[in-house]
Every structure is written in structure tokens, then in C-alpha cells.
Amino acid sequence: MANYYHGAAYATVDVADVQEGLLWYAWASRGKLKKYLEQDVCPALERYMKQNRPWQDRTTTAREGLKADVQESGNQKSDDYQIGVRVYHTAYHNGFPYGMSLEYGSYNVRTGRKNRPYPILRPTVEKKGQEVVEGMYGLLEDVGFYG
Numbered sequence: 001m002a003n004y005y006h007g008a009a010y011a012t013v014d015v016a017d018v019q020e021g022l023l024w025y026a027w028a029s030r031g032k033l034k035k036y037l038e039q040d041v042c043p044a045l046e047r048y049m050k051q052n053r054p055w056q057d058r059t060t061t062a063r064e065g066l067k068a069d070v071q072e073s074g075n076q077k078s079d080d081y082q083i084g085v086r087v088y089h090t091a092y093h094n095g096f097p098y099g100m101s102l103e104y105g106s107y108n109v110r111t112g113r114k115n116r117p118y119p120i121l122r123p124t125v126e127k128k129g130q131e132v133v134e135g136m137y138g139l140l141e142d143v144g145f146y147g
Contacts, residue, residue, distance in 0.1 A: 030081060034070060036139055037085055041132050042068040045087055048124055055102055055118040065091030065099050066120065085132070087121050 045068040057063050068087045074080035089099020098106075105117035 030083065032139055033136070034072070034083060036135065037070045037083065037132075040135065041085055042070065045085065045124060045128060048128060049087065049120050052124075053118070053120050059093075061093060062089070062091040062099060062102055065089050087124055089121070 046066060049066040049068075050063050053063055053066070055062065066087075067090055068085055071084050071086045073082045089097075089103060091097065091099035091102070101115065102118045103121055104119070106115045107113075108115050
């Protein structure tokens, strides 16, 4: 609506529609990002870790324990929402978690020496992180505004 006051014209705009559109775009964008991370990124990271592990498989338990998943915090419809990908080890043997000892090394009580680490988690993030970000380019182009 245009108004005139002392020879000047100004317009008032109802921003409710704009705010609603921006919120809708944020929700849709977050949904697409989560789907991309869950369906494309996590399986690719798991595959990479399993194929490029630096240790020799003895039982396949450690290899099968390499996992990647999506981590969310906050409410998806609020400003404090965060989403990311976590890579981790879930390998257990006789109730003992040994994935982290592969990753960081461990102290061998029998020999009295520290076992050599065989890291795969951090090298995966360092090598594949840029590819994950590049995969997001164009991801949100077709979210669009519908009104």
C-alpha cells in the first residue's frame, strides 16, 4: 500500500509472507540436506573406511564396526538446529571395545609396549570432507519458493 506524507511517498509491506517463505525454505533445505547426508554421504564414508582400513582383517569385526551416521541437535524448525556426520568404531571382542585401540593404539599388558595405531576415522574426514561439501553445491537449487 502506498502512502503520501508531506510530498514524499512511502510503501508499507507486510513481511509475514516473506517470513513464512523463508521459514519454509529453511525447513525444506534442512530436509534435503539430511536426506543427502543419510542416503549418499554416510554410505560412501562407510564404504571408503572399510575399503581403506590400514589394518589386516582377522575376523572382519573391526571392519564391520566402522560406521557413519547423521547427528542432529536442536529443533529442526528453530535457529539452533545443527546437523553433521559422525564417523566411529563399534567393534567389540568379548565385550571389550577395541575399535578405538585400533584408531589410537593401546597399551599391551602382556608385552608391556604400546601397540601401533591404525587410524582410519580422522584420515577419512580429512580426505572426504571436501567432497561432502562439494556434493552440497546445487543441492538446494530446486527447493524454490512456492506460493
